[in-house]
Amino acid sequence: MRALKVTAAALMAFAATPVAAGPVATFSDIEYRAQGPAPTNPGMYRNPILPGFHPDPSTVRVGDDFYLVTSTFGWFPGIPVFHSRDLVNWELIGHAIDRPGMLDLSKMRAVADGVYAPAITWHDGTFYIFNTCVRCGGNFYVTAKDPAGPWSDPVWVEFDGIDPSLFFDDDGNVWVINNDLPEGGETYSGHRALWVQQIDLAKGRMFGPRTMVVNGGVDPSTKPVWAEGPHIFKKDGWYYINDAEGGTAENHSQTIWRSRNVTGPYVPGPNNPTLTQRDLPADRADRVEATGHADLFELADGSWWTTFLATRPFAGQSTLLGRETYLLPVTWKDGWPTILPPGAPVPLEAKRPGLPAGKPVDWRAWREDFRGARLSPEWIQLRNPADEQWYVLDRERGALQVVAGTDAASTLAKPHFLGRRMRDPVAQWTARVAFAPEAQGDLAGLMAFASEEHFLVAGIEGDKGGGYLAVRYRNGNEDPANGALVARADLPTNVESVELKLAIDRGTALVQWRPASQSAWRALASDIDVERMASIHTGLFTGVTVGPYAYAAH
Secondary structure (H helix, E strand, O other): OOOOOEOHHHHOOOOOOOEOOOOEEEEEEEEEEEOOOOOOOOOEEEOOOEOOOOOOOEEEEEOOEEEEEOOOEOEEOEEEEEEEOOOOOOEEEEEEEOOOOOOOOOOOOOOOOEEEEEEEEEEOOEEEEEEEEEOOOEEEEEEEOOOOOOOOOOEEOOOOOEEEEEEEOOOOOEEEEEEEOOOOOOOOOOOOEEEEEEEEOOOOEEEEEEEEEEEOOOOHHHOOOOOEEEEEEEEOOEEEEEEEEOOOOOOOEEEEEEEOOOOOOOEEOOOOOOEEOOOOOOOOOOOOEEEEEEEEEEOOOOOEEEEEEEEOOOEOOEOOOOOEEEEEEEEEEOOEEEOOOOOOOOOOEEEOOOOOOOOOOOOOEEEEOOOOOOOOOOOEEEOOOOOOEOEEEEOOOOEEEEEOEOOOOOOOOOOEEOEEEOOOOEEEEEEEEEEOOOOOOOEEEEEEEEEOOEEEEEEEEEEOOEEEEEEEEEEOOOOOOOOEEEEEEEOOOOOOOEEEEEEEEOOEEEEEEEEOOOOOOEEEEEEEEOHHHOHHHOOOOOOOEEEEEEEOOO
């Protein structure tokens, strides 16, 4: 292959900070196309409203505007902030964690550690996001006057447990509700409780008695597990606790409790669970699973709605997309809310809220030509950014220059990888790639990343005689650092760059290629079983991201 060789030194003309050393891969014209359903009819909307890896949604209404945040775990930037005026079309306006020094993600044991379950609230002109950073500091909150940012540095608050959420009471007191072990410890695996305590936001500390308000779940005789993701809201003089139960897989559910006092005692509702799919037939059409972690909110017209997470498995509980964000109306009867009655499946198409329609957002297609002033905020990377600049946006040529890094995607370090979320079960990516390997094992191309143990790479790999096309798949710690070789093909000597096509159909992948100057695609690998990249095998929490990856063996 006669590849166009770009050196790290040459990139200094573009970079504002020192550039890492190593061979450089050039990526251009990255496109995503999905075979998702067509847009809905007027007056209807389609679930999920945020497809792809967008779990643990929390939503707040401020006047006519809605803001939504989701978990990001080990990805940076973290905690995407979305804005909408119709609850259906959402625009990514920023990230609450967007500066490298805000969180230290270097001690995580996997990409599934990190930023858990952010809860967004607004009070007296200030936005608050309370959050847990697992193996990276504990519980903290950030604040902003503008939800697009900038957000404050984290204010760390010392208390045990996870999933904190703020509640501003009418009397001026501010409370935190969160998940923790029950008083005296758990009596069975997964036994958790919900606790409330006051917080002084000016000092960033908890104070006063800490009260356990839920122990286990609705029916203690069944040994309910993982009471989590709680929120408190107030309606008609009642304090309501809205929380998830059952674990974030097939037994996930949502429950409701109420009391006349914020510290209880709380009584479970007569219609619990207010949302679940665990009792529905496994062979039903358009199957949605793992529903829960809901946030309820009221519209200006008095109607109630909820955002929640769910999955779209293609077999069993397997999905490469991770947990996604859904929207449904909430009905009230005799002072109790219900999201879906027992036995009702989550609709993939439903009647829109009574709000003016916003600008349509179509997640099924995008193209990155690298000619904008900056990369799309949809691009994310693993853990904290490296100290040295390892990618440069070359707007004049319409290219992204990526310096190959010495950390493989299987490590807990800083692989040189930028990804965007896979949003549909059937999708394909194309990209033009130029790369001149300098050593055996150098590798650059498109990577579909699920976890450090499960990913697929299609690209150009270095050999003693130069370079060749390669597909590698990592399916566990026993595989090589960049995965086992699935397929390889020689490169013509007169080819300067190639186009790659990666297509995923639920649990199967194929890779094609062609010289950049030609139109006919050539097979490289087909029928690759990537079911093990499903979130059920990778820690449940995250989904697949796809994008440029460059690795230097030495």
